[in-house]
Amino acid sequence: MSEIAAPLRRSEQLGEEIEERIVTGQYRPGMRLDEQDLADEFGVSRTPVREALIHLASAGMIEMRPRRGAIVAQASPTRLCEMFEVMAELEAMCGRLAARRITPAEQAELLDAHRACEVARDANDPDAYYHLNEVFHQRIYQASHNSFLAEQADALHRRLRPYRRLQLRVRNRMKTSYSEHQAIVDSILSGDGEGAADKLQRHVVVQGERFADLVASLSALQVQNPA
Amino acid sequence: MSEIAAPLRRSEQLGEEIEERIVTGQYRPGMRLDEQDLADEFGVSRTPVREALIHLASAGMIEMRPRRGAIVAQASPTRLCEMFEVMAELEAMCGRLAARRITPAEQAELLDAHRACEVARDANDPDAYYHLNEVFHQRIYQASHNSFLAEQADALHRRLRPYRRLQLRVRNRMKTSYSEHQAIVDSILSGDGEGAADKLQRHVVVQGERFADLVASLSALQVQNPA
DNA sequence: CGCTTTTGTTTTGTATACAATCTATGTAGA
């Protein structure tokens, strides 16, 4: 989220870079993260690497087992469903509040983000849609006017990014997503908090056949050699 | 929450100890945490202390400004309300799920925790009530049968512990709290998810006169000399 | 007398060194 530019510690930059690699799938769930290797690659010592890893572990992006090194967090299908269930509730809450508190300027921004998604959908460009979809959701977080909630939602959203990305590949998911967005926008702009909450909840939660889709895409993501 | 006993890193032990001091009010919001001082006190080098601080910063318990040291996180009244607003939603979600999914064994445990609170209330013992109240709420988290949700709720609960503690000192708060617990238990045991959610939400959220109470107790907590 | 600049001290951030523990390979025995 838009923060005042604070000078980043080296370890924070490392953390962002490593997180990016996890999100983009370069580092896959279960993959081992060797401190020395990372240090060599980034041209620093192990100290800032360790600090970055500890931060990522706190955020749930990786797992650090004492004396046994760090691995990219691997969530079971059940666990993922649980996470999406919570994400759905947070999004619903954002939508409920946003419907009450959104400003005219934010209404315009939300519509802009929504229309941008439409362009990506029409171009049948999942990667573009993926990014614009994030902007769309973040605009809703912002419009909730609860900055803590927005931060929490954003953090969990980031944690789920690798899996969201996969889901967009599922047939017709992009079109379905867009029309759901439309209904969400309508509810928020008309001030219907409960409607927005309900639609966002269903938009995010993984259930029914989407669970099967998730499991199927997961096996493709999983790394074969955890060592 | 009950986890399999994993050998703790020294830095993790430090983190727990420092967190405990923050929660109990020994370290007050705004107070500076000097790495060398902590290292000397615990008889370790700065390295594990730093790692503990980074972890606490990730959890939001402290704030680390680059090159300017760490201070105990100090939340504004507005921020605190936002946090309680999210906590209320998470608790409501736990209650809603718990009403549907709670097992007979968990029902018994929940009742046990509730009756223990009754004893503390009758003894007019806020400290005891404070701890038993935590157990009561954690039982609900567990009964949601969404382990991720339970972890998130617990994490935020811990973050709000210093402030919850203060609130129990407010006149009659303990008795009010207990009778609210009673209604919550009734809803959960009767399988009324929406009722449980609604009652938990109101039980936790800070609004109306309780906001004034919170602000009043906050100024007592705030440290005078941030240096 | 107040403000700016400069110098000295403290504290953080990173690099390196070392000790403890875990993993893996190889060997001996059943």
Next chain:
DNA sequence: TCTACATAGATTGTATACAAAACAAAAGCG
């Protein structure tokens, strides 16, 4: 051939050392 154990190697966790930045205080200047 499989299992148990011992040893060697690799990797983590912690201590120490050093460099850079922030902070504090004193000196110089208007």
